[in-house]
Every structure is written in structure tokens, then in C-alpha cells.
Amino acid sequence: MDSPDPPDCTPASLGFEVALAQVLGTLTPLPGxxxxxxxxxxxxxxxxxxxxxxDLQPWPNSAMDGYAFAVADLDLALGEGLTLAGTALAGHPFTGRLAAGQCVRILTGAILPAGADTIVMQEQVIVEGPRVRLTAAVRPGSNVRAPGEDVRAGEVxxxxxxxxxxxxxxxxxxxxxxxxxxxRRPRVALFTSGDELTPLGQPLAAGAIYDSNRYLLRAMLEEMGVSVVDLGIVADDPDAVRAAFAAARAQADVVISSGGVSVGDADYVRDVFSEFGDIHFWRIDMKPGRPLAFGRLGETWFFGLPGNPVSTAVTFLQFVRPALRLLEGEPASPPLRLELPLLEAVHKAPGRLDFQRGVLSRDATGRLGVRSAGHQGSHVMSSLAAADCLMVLSATAGDLPAGSLVQVELLPWRATTKP
Known part of the structure; x- marks a missing residue:
């Protein structure tokens, strides 16, 4: 669970939308x-x-397999028929010019022969030796792709x-x-903080846990194509945290930490960072993920994410991911959210914007809806793996009955399907 907040904890929490606007309004694309x-x-x-x-296409060509002719010969084509003069293939055009009363066998993508302006599909003709007779009238210009029909030269x-x-x-x-x-793609330095964290491959001491958040964050960064500098696990020690920030500042555009930004006695990340740079904010009215720090360390941006794994994932998706896209030069845009009915009741306490893990599903009538992915505790990774979306529940909302319409944001990865 997110750490409780003592009554004298300052500054006050920022609203989610205010905090996100501050991040995206502060960042500018990286040079290079x-x-x-x-x-x-x-x-x-x-x-x-x-x-x-x-132009795209650069020349007039056929939209289908058929026969090319001049529409001026339509009456003849419907009566006695046209004389087959040759074949036009994609990459092998018909050379010469059609004379009156002639047609050319043409395949999809082939250049329209000179003298022709219309194509009849092969299903609408009868071929009798060298004669090709239409079985139905066609409109002038039928089945011809005009030059520049897709894109014009000089167009953005x-x-x-x-x-x-x-x-x-x-x-x-x-x-x-x-x-x-x-x-240029952002360079991101990453470290996790906490004496309880144990590297993979080593036995767990009493009260210790394996360092999953670093692998979670690294995977999400690499999925975005970002260059990652992995600084490993940093001990709950001010000097160790200082050394991590110094290393990050020297080689990265963004530094991301996980853990150490809450209000515990051993949470040093936020306080040590203040010696190096400016913290813009460090508390958000959202769940999971209230302890979220954002600031600047010289030319390097800083995101201090909470230590619980689901809080880490949600704050990364809502804040870090759009920030990295903006730094790379992609214009900021709100995430796509769908409005879907709940297929089952959802528990929620009023007070904070809540991102609950969900699973898209269909009801008995085939209508698309959403249900909970399972236990919503911020330490529960199994329901994060089982989720394919986040249900975005407003701060004022309480418990929601089945059938309620909720905002749904798709996750950028596939969910685990249970056997």
C-alpha cells in the first residue's frame, strides 16, 4: 500500500491534471x-x-484485372466487341497507342495504355478469340487510378x-x-533504492525482496526504444544516493529512481536530490502512486517514482512515458480513453483519482465492457500482469455498481491469459 501521510507533510498534493500539465508544460524537445x-x-x-x-501514384494505372479501352468505343464494345491488341502488366507496360476499336488486356497496377481512358473488370466481358465484348456499360474513367490520387508532389x-x-x-x-x-532519443539513467532489495540470483534475507521494479522500468523503457543506463540498486544511504545522482547527471537526459521518495525515515532520494537540483512537486492526488517526485538536475530531468511495483508502473505510464515522448519531439497528446460499462461492481473510496487494473471482456450479448483484473493493492503484480487496461475512476467516485460507465485506457502490453 502507499505510505500514509503525516498531517504535517508538505507541500500539499497536486491534482493529477495539474501535475501532468506542469510536467508537459515544462519539458521541451531535446536538441539534436x-x-x-x-x-x-x-x-x-x-x-x-x-x-x-x-505524385503517388506517379502514373495512371489499373485498379484491377480487366481490359483497357477508350470510352468513345463503348457502343462498339457492347455490340460487335473490341479487338484485343496486347497485354499490359505491372512493370511491363503496353507499348504504342490504342487505335479506335482496340482494347488491351491489363492487370492490376499496370500503366494505362496511351489512347485508353477506362477499364472494365474481367468479370464483365466475354472473350471470343481476338474479340472482347462488354456485357454491361461502364462509366468513363472506371477502375483507373489517377496520378497523384494518393499524394501530390510537394505535399507534406x-x-x-x-x-x-x-x-x-x-x-x-x-x-x-x-x-x-x-x-535524438532520450538517454535515461535508472536506479532503484532500498536496503531490502536483493539482486536476482542471490538468496533472500529475512524481510528482503527481489528487485523487480528495475526490471519493470527497464522493460518499459526498452519497449519505447529508449537508451537505458542501468545504475543498479542504490543503498538507503545519503552518500550512495549522491553518487547515483552524480553518475546519472553525467550521462543521461533523464534519471528515474524507484523508491525513496516517500516520508519514511530511510527515504533519502528526494532530500538528496534537493542538494543537486530543484523539486517541482513530489505528491500527487492519485492512486496508486501518491509519492511521485519531478524536478530538474542541471540539464537532466528527474522522476522519483514510488517503490510499490504497481505504483511504479502507473506513474511511469501516466507521467514518464508522455514526458519521454515529448522530449523525443512527439507533440503531447492526451491518451486515448474509451467509455465502457462495468461488467461487475467495483470498490472505490472517494478522495483520489484511481487507476484500477482492468480486463476487457464481453457480456452475454457480446457487448464490450470491463471488469476488475483482481486484487488492486499497489504491491500486487499478478493483477498487473493480468490487466490489459486501466479503469480511470474520478476522485469523487465511490463504489460503482455493474453497468456504470467508466473511462478505460488501454495498456501498451498484452495481458497474461489464465489457462
């Missing part, structure tokens, strides 16, 4: 850009707009700040772009 081959550009962010250097096809996914990569390739100019 590089040119990369197109095959290495997946997941990167464009540093400058991509302009089309040509991808603005700066676009995240390059498979469709964007394909679009750049279709325009002949072998290299793209992209922004």
Missing part, C-alpha cells in the same frame, strides 16, 4: 537530430516534415513530430525516401 536509413527508422520521430518528391505527407510506424515507413518508401532525418 540524425539521418538514418529507412530500415532503421521504425519507432523514431521525424525531425522535419517529409515532403512528397513526386508526414509532419515533423510524427512517430514512424509501419504505415509511415511504407509511405516514405513509396515516395523513394531511403533515409529520414529523425530526432
Amino acid at each position: 537530430r540524425e539521418e538514418v536509413p529507412l530500415e532503421q527508422a521504425l519507432g523514431r520521430v521525424l525531425a522535419q516534415p517529409l515532403l512528397a518528391g513526386m 505527407v508526414l509532419p515533423a513530430g510524427s512517430r514512424l510506424g509501419p504505415p509511415q515507413i511504407a509511405l516514405a518508401a513509396a515516395l523513394g525516401q531511403g533515409h529520414l532525418t529523425v530526432t
